Amino acid sequence: MQQPLLSMEGISKSFNGIKVLDSVNFSLHKGEVHALMGGNGAGKSTLMKILTGVYTADEGEIFIEGKKVSINNTEDAKRNYISMIFQEFSLVPTLTVAQNIFLTREPKNSIGFLNEKLCNEKTKELLKELEVDVEPTDVIANLGVGYWQMTEIAKALSQNTKILIMDEPTSSLTKKETEVLFDIIHKLKEKGISIIYISHRMDEIFQICDRITVLRDGKKITTENCDEISMETVIQHIVGADLDKAFEWKERVYSTEGTPVLEVKNLASGTKVKNISFRLYPGEILGVAGLMGSGRSEMVRAIFGIDPIDGGEIFVKGKKCTIKDPVDAINVGIALIPEDRRMQGLILQHSVKENIILPILSKIKRGIFLDNRKANDIAETFVKTLNIKTDDIFKTVRLLSGGNQQKIVLAKWLANNPDILVLDEPTIGVDIGAKTEIMDIIRKLADSGKAVLVISSELQELLAVSDRIIVVHGGEVVKELKRKEIHSEEVLQHAIQGH
Amino acid sequence: MPSKDIKLNEQVKLQNSVSFAKRFKGVDWRDYIVYIAFIGVIIYFSVTLYDDGFLTTSNLLNIARQTAMISIMGVAMTFVISTGEIDLSVGSITALASLTAALALKAGLGLLGGVAVGLGTGLVIGVVNGLLITKVAIPSFLVTLGMMGIVKGLAMWITDTAPVPIVHSTFNFLFGSGDIGSIPILLVWTLVITVIGHIILKKTAFGRQTLATGGNEMAAKFTGVKTSKIKFLVFVGSGLMAGFAGLLYAGRMHAGRFTFGEGDELSVIAAVILGGTSLFGGVGTVIGTVIGSLMIGTINNGLIIMGLDVSQQMIVKGLIIILAVAFGRKTLKK
CATH class of the missing domain: 3.40.50.300 (P-loop containing nucleotide triphosphate hydrolases)
Structure with missing residues (x-):
């Protein structure tokens, strides 16, 4: 077995004396799409916040390519090529795609002025790589939500990201946009980028993920290969107790005579x-x-x-x-x-x-x-x-x-x-x-x-x-x-x- | 079983202490920054200016007199800012209202007539502001900025910049100059308006809906809050209270004058924000506003006693306001 790109070992974290993560292990291979699942308060976001330096773990260690790293702030995360795409996008709607991608890292010319041209060219390359049909000079507010996400991904790519975290990436996308996103995820995989994919949507996870890790009440329940586990089992792991046939339909009795309300x-x-x-x-x-x-x-x-x-x-x-x-x-x-x-x-x-x-x-x-x-x-x-x-x-x-x-x-x-x-x-x-x-x-x-x-x-x-x-x-x-x-x-x- | 009982007791105790600790932890001192700063300012001046008579009753009552108009307009402005809007026209309204009231008294309309005309002036301008903001959908900043100029111009034009003296002694007593026992009537008015404002904001449906409108206008609308009506009403209230402040200026100075209330809009907004009301709406406190206003007044007073000239006063006042707001920021980096 090859050495994982990322491995988080024995991560624990408490808030006000309440343990929200209890010695959780998580690993990610190069070019892998790894689903992170769990109910509300299972600890998914806390774990990811520790990885991106928003929180620091009370216990546990993080290794990247076998080397121990300490991630104490978001800068450290960036230095280790970890980026996260948030549920609520962090783009400035009034700026262009290119301006957003290079925000705070704007290419400058020799006398220190912004080099719009270079910025647009670099963006064009990135977008071409992702095969996204957007111009660098398009203003974000004029684009659909799907493109915002692409811009976020392009932004991450421009930072040479190796580990990309996506939190509910499809929640605001149409079916077609979702397909485009999945294409892009495949391309990212081929480039050797690893993705941690947080979602509640089972069908998507089984469609694009390689492995699934389920957290519940701050503990890791299981990590399995996607093709070796059924949806039913995953649901059971997430819910804990046997899922009482939530999706089963029962015929109900009511009258359709008389006046409709x-x-x-x-x-x-x-x-x-x-x-x-x-x-x-x-x-x-x-x-x-x-x-x-x-x-x-x-x-x-x-x-x-x-x-x-x-x-x-x-x-x-x-x-x-x-x-x-x-x-x-x-x-x-x-x-x-x-x-x-x-x-x-x-x-x-x-x-x-x-x-x-x-x-x-x-x-x-x-x-x-x-x-x-x-x-x-x-x-x-x-x-x-x-x-x-x-x-x-x-x-x-x-x-x-x-x-x-x-x-x-x-x-x-x-x-x-x-x-x-x-x-x-x-x-x-x-x-x-x-x-x-x-x-x-x-x-x-x-x-x-x-x-x-x-x-x-x-x-x-x-x-x-x-x-x-x-x-x-x-x-x-x-x-x-x-x-x-x-x-x-x-x-x-x-x-x-x-x- | 006794041992079990004891254990249970201990558990209850433990839980109580935990919840107490939690409650204590939940108190964020930054929410109370204006109170802390206010006490700090009082203590500082009390110590350094003790021999100069800062802490005398007459001086403290003087501060209450000087800040009454700002406090009263601040109460209404708290509602405006809580909805996420702003009213820049209040300073000009006090000037015009002082003049219209004085003219009405001069014309022999009597006490009630004078009061009604003064308040009516503020009310009408508030209604116009409210309609332009809710019906024509112009941002309140622009509407009231324009109104500030128009009303000021009217105040200058109406008597060709001449002051109008008020000889009606009951009016002058009730609206500014009088004392009840040793309590200045201006302090009484401040207290009355503050209590009413506080109750409306915290204890009535209107207050709750005001905060909801500023907190998330769309969600409030979806919930059935008539956000336009709320906004209209807060501007009417602000105009009305500015008119009232105009009466108080007139009663205190025994005249109507176009220079009254000059720059008050900024002092009022400063008091509101200093008090802890969010400039973006959704969070508001009337008591905080009044404390904010008192604090600005106290600083003014102390600096004058210290013998600082106007230019120095302005610098020190500005610094203290910025510092107080800076310390109250939740986003302050650790």
Whole structure:
């Protein structure tokens, strides 16, 4: 066996006396793509922060090509050719691709002025190497998210990176962009660059990774070759206890007679939503499937009053209503759990409690004052019932994991007791454990008589919770399927692709 | 079993001590930098200027009188800055309001008339600011920068830069010159406005929604917060309080004058930021603002007693403000 490029041995780290990493070993070979998996709080990000010098380990050693190194800050990491591509990109949107790549390392001419030309030429070479179709002079803000990632990768390459860490690289990419990214990953492998790939998306990991390491509760559970382990086993390792058939669909009983709680007729909005009609009954979970750009998210925005409605009608409990802004939508009993929880769902610097009570401030007043005790009670109750992992209700939301943040967005709306819940990508960027919990919450809500609309690009998830699925393509509903009639993911996949 | 009980007791104790330690750890002294700095400034002047009468009641009450207008405008500005906006027009509004109130009193509209006209002046300008910012969607910095010039021009134009004396003694007593017992009425007004402001920001739905608007406008909108309405209201409040400060200048000086409140907008913003309100919105504290204002006032006062001339005062004041904010930064490198 050859000597690994990187080996981390016996890494331990504690915060405030709580051990978040417990003698973890991790190794990476030259040209390998190594998946790092685990639930929230498993220790993935802490381990990577130790590798990139954001934190220093309490115990343990790091070897690169057999030589012991100490990484105490991000500069040390750079010196050892380690780079990380963050979930939230670290690019300046107003600068060009080339300016971003060489930010702080700008090529200069003999009298110390910037040499734009050289900068652009070097960038062009890098982009050519990656076979990315972008000009060095393109301004970042004008490019799609997929290209931002390519720019990040090019930036890492320009620093002669040997170890590249990618944290949820595909979470904001379309399917096509993901394919391009995978091509690039293959090219990087051929160049001998090693990649640590952090993701919750199993199918991707099995598609491009060589080995998988699973962490749970700060301990390494296993490292296996990808072709020697099944997805089911990986899930079990991540969750720990036997995964209680989270993705299994159970037929639910509800009535589709009588008045639908929400009926949308020939809805049109902007250029993306052309003609959408559907009915949603109390106690029903209606799945909405469709590709990125099919108009499914725009449809939600129109129903919730964020984008103006250009045509069609919306009936709630049989009564026609005009929805001009989110306040109107909330007043008729609709709640939206938006796609981008950090931008649209939460006020990150505020506490768990403050976020949860925001939509119900008017209901917890005593005179003109807020009833603080009631507010605390409500927040405490939701933290308990939704199993939100936080020290207390006064903790800043920013410090919580994705899954727990999503539960807070849910709690926020449940506190308002809506009749219709619209969830746009409810489990995006959430680990498998929290995903299971969120799907259970959705089922329970429907059981209690609420009508739920779930929009998701993860078919597995849609198939697990939906009673019916409508497929949106080109701004129109092209198909409606009863869950009972869908016997495999392929059937749905075909419908979504528009044939 | 007794031994088990004891163990359990110990455990509970341990847990308590842990949570206490944690609570203590959770307190970040940087959140309280303005209070620490304020106490530091008082102690410093008390020691060095003791013989010059810094610590006398009359001098301390004087500081309260001098800072009242900044504090009161600061309370309203805390709301504006908490939504992530800014209001540069407050200084000019105090000047115009002092003049309109004085003219109304001169015209014989009586005490209530004078007060209503003064406050109304601030209110109307606040409404115009609010509408331009929320309906026409012009950044508040530009709207209020423009308004600062317009209002100042109006204040100069309305009486051709001549001051308007106020002889209404009840007005002068209530709005600036009076004392209740030995307590200056300006201190009473400051306390009243501070308490009201604090309660609105921390205890009402409006306050919570103000902070939410500044914290993440999009998320707040998605949650059903009428962010435009909130923004409109904070500018109306800011205009109204600037009008009120104009009345206080007028009552204290027994006149309306276009030079009142000159440069106040910057002192007010400094007090708000010094107090711990985030310039980017989402975090705000009314009490902090008032302490910030008192601190600036105390520094002014102490430097004057020390015998520093105006140029030196300005330099020292600027340095102290920058230092205080620098120490309060969370991003300060260790």
